[in-house]
Amino acid sequence: MGKINFVLKRLFSYIIPINIHKQKSSVSKNLEITWTNGELVLDSKNTNYSYGSLQRILRKGLDSIGFKTILKMEHIIVLGVAGGSVIKTLTEEIKFKGRITGVEIDPEIIKIANSYFNLDKISNLEIVIDDAFEFVLKTKNKYDLIIIDIFQDTTMPNFLFEEFFQNRTCFLLKDKGIILFNTMCLSDKDNLRNKKYLENVNTELYTARTIPRVEEHNELIILEKK
Template sequence: MLYKLLSYILPVKIFQAKSKLSKTIEITWVNGELVMDSENTNYSYGSLQRILRKGLNHLGFEKISKMNNALILGVAGGSVIKTLVDEINFKGQITGVDIDPNIIKIANDYFKLDEIKNLNIVIDDAFEFVLKTKERYDLIVIDIFQDTTMPNFLFEKFFINRICFLLQSKGVVLFNTMCLSSKDNLRNQNLIEEINDDSYKIQSIPRVEVHNELIIIEKLD
């Protein structure tokens, strides 16, 4: 494909649409790969896939491959789902939750998410979904952004407690955050300090791809 070859020289944008939540969504060929971007940041594939792949690798691909079910809060183009399926060979059930049906349509059109047999996409607000679900999960990935902004509810104690409640024994949360200011750094520090429970192990991987920090919560029993 000509666009793919040209993308090794300079990025080639092939699709753009307006988004109520993220201003714009773009699909671009970059160095021979399709990526999804919002107006100011990468949404799927590209640097975002590298960030979440690093977190999953930290947990251990072999360990993850043996898990039975995963919850992905914030699907966008589905790069973390592709990592689970294509690289980790995850065979369990994957539930992907995204509030924006348009972004899922774009992901299906350009990244073929609808061809993944063990994936169930739910169009819902993440906060509402975690309140309603009766399932328990071995892996929960939180990757919710509105361009470069993260909704405040993600850092509320009630939400994090509910997320931890949804974990199976030995389950893990992988929370991707963006730190653009000292205020963001303090926000993350406060979140980590709030999870003061011997039932969980919490750690962080700071400055992944410059502006991201991964927070990992492991349920010990």
């Protein structure tokens, strides 16, 4: 009976989204698991948090970097795990076998990711419950790829765009390392914020490029260490 219900919900989700779980979180506020167009997605009140459009956005960034390039990497860090869709892309589609560290401030969202998306079954993944800013300050490791995907519903914390955080994440890159930064642009103010971030890049040490308007409101920023 359970399997039949699973199939029916998935089929009906092509007609109308079917919510199967709602939960409050002190950090992320409202969290929902919904069947949409045949796939299970994690949403906050106003935006997609994992899978669905977000997975397509970050996959486009990874594709731009190059799957072959990623396969040669040793250690990737994801700042902002949520349901772990980008981690699933790395491990299931790209077949990345190196180390992945996921940093997530909200323990409740990780419980959901483990229950609905089997994140805890990924053997090369280590989850750290911590504030991304604090973790970036403390870590002694260097990384081949830093994925920044941090949102509070439709807003982004200001620290992500501060020069100190930008310099610190760049410092944590190995030679030829890459930063993939997912940003949301809903206003002219957001566009100016991104422009300033790019202007602060040290072009003698890093190349910077963007993939604008991915899924309408997202802009991906890619920094590569020369």
